[in-house]
Amino acid sequence: AAGVIQSPRHLIKEKRETATLKCYPIPRHDTVYWYQQGPGQDPQFLISFYEKMQSDKGSIPDRFSAQQFSDYHSELNMSSLELGDSALYFCASSSFGSEGIYEQYFGPGTRLTVT
Amino acid sequence: GNSVTQMEGPVTLSEEAFLTINCTYTATGYPSLFWYVQYPGEGLQLLLKATKADDKGSNKGFEATYRKETTSFHLEKGSVQVSDSAVYFCALSDMNTGFQKLVFGTGTRLLVSP
Numbered sequence A: 001a002a003g004v005i006q007s008p009r010h011l012i013k014e015k016r017e018t019a020t021l022k023c024y025p026i027p028r029h030d031t032v033y034w035y036q037q038g039p040g041q042d043p044q045f046l047i048s049f050y051e052k053m054q055s056d057k058g059s060i061p062d063r064f065s066a067q068q069f070s071d072y073h074s075e076l077n078m079s080s081l082e083l084g085d086s087a088l089y090f091c092a093s094s095s096f097g098s099e100g101i102y103e104q105y106f107g108p109g110t111r112l113t114v115t
Numbered sequence B: 001g002n003s004v005t006q007m008e009g010p011v012t013l014s015e016e017a018f019l020t021i022n023c024t025y026t027a028t029g030y031p032s033l034f035w036y037v038q039y040p041g042e043g044l045q046l047l048l049k050a051t052k053a054d055d056k057g058s059n060k061g062f063e064a065t066y067r068k069e070t071t072s073f074h075l076e077k078g079s080v081q082v083s084d085s086a087v088y089f090c091a092l093s094d095m096n097t098g099f100q101k102l103v104f105g106t107g108t109r110l111l112v113s114p
Helices: none
Strands: A005-007 A010-013 A019-024 A031-037 A044-050 A053-057 A064-068 A074-078 A087-094 A110-114 B003-006 B011-014 B019-021 B023-026 B033-038 B044-050 B056-059 B062-065 B075-077 B086-093 B102-104 B108-113
Touching (some): A019 A087, A019 A110, A031 A074, A044 B102, A074 A087, B023 B033, B044 B062
Antiparallel strands (some): A031 A087, B033 B044, B056 B062
């Protein structure tokens, strides 16, 4: 079965540089979520999109922006990178299921290292 | 706000031992509850879920029951294997937002030795 695809899997950037992370959801999933997982920490919700519109926003810094495109893939753009942005970034996708919940399926993550 | 509290790890067990990882939650409304597993170097995999009180989620020998009266969703397995070594995250979906973002606990690392 098709899974969530994220690219790149690893990314090394320097401070103050810009990074773009991409996410390709499971086919026919209409909702995409982004989470950030710092070293040894739990994933923290950043932002989500439903049908190409932002649906919810969490603890996402103003330096970050994201969007969902017409083919439902999503991109997380990160500018003025800081050392503290080093983390594993997960994308998840879901659709509204028969049980009345959004069951989220996660991609393998992009490991961003800022030096 | 909504939150999830898990027992701290690491939990160290011998193969075939019984596993319990405690999880309690605080939520407004009636969240759905999940256990996710993260193997080294990999992403999060949904292990099991429960959507309402007294539901039991089960998968691969793991079980957890949604206990509304104690606001708990403890993960159990009767006989662990070395291959179960991973980090386990308890999570709830925030039903206050239409798209139900997940709120995670801090994770519990399980180490199973032969």
